[in-house]
Amino acid sequence: MRKCFFLLILSMGPAVGLLVSIASNDKWGVAVLMMGLGLMISAPLAAALTGVGRSGCRSRQGWGSGGSGASGSLFKGDSPLRRWDR
Numbered sequence: 001m002r003k004c005f006f007l008l009i010l011s012m013g014p015a016v017g018l019l020v021s022i023a024s025n026d027k028w029g030v031a032v033l034m035m036g037l038g039l040m041i042s043a044p045l046a047a048a049l050t051g052v053g054r055s056g057c058r059s060r061q062g063w064g065s066g067g068s069g070a071s072g073s074l075f076k077g078d079s080p081l082r083r084w085d086r
Contacts, residue, residue: 017035018035
């Protein structure tokens, strides 16, 4: 249901841009530009209002957290293999 509202809000941006360009009797180039501008404004607005695109897991660890050494390497629990460890 959220995706339906997302698509509805998302489609309202280009529709408003098209209506504004038609009302001012502009050419199609300006209409496409206004529709693109409306899409650029409505996409983040629709995502913020509906919550589409948010991560479900809030406890994810970043790159620097965890690791075996004091530097916090990317290896979780293992030290990296070196050439002389083979």
